[in-house]
Amino acid sequence: MESDGIYLFSQSDGGRFSYDSFRRMIFDPVMRHFHMQHTPHETRHTLASMLDSADINRTVIKLILGHSLEGVTERVYTHKTTRELLRAIDRICP
Structure with a gap:
């Protein structure tokens, strides 16, 4: 560094x-x-999920991860916790 x-x-x-x-x-x-x-590759999954959870623009996430194919980031690298899924449901069903 x-x-x-x-x-x-x-x-x-x-x-x-x-x-x-x-x-x-x-x-x-x-x-x-x-x-x-x-593995170093696991850090890509973690970073993609953290950026997505922080509502970072999808284009920015793709650029950071170096993805050019449409949907790779979302389908392969972005993972959500049960807590995040429940929060999403709570937003539409208070």
């Missing part, structure tokens, strides 16, 4: 990590440290 590059995490030369090298060198050690078992 302190580098001058365009990436949040970059290699020592400022270049981009591949998915595999990022996972092996950065992500997996963090997961082990916190005794967690997740």
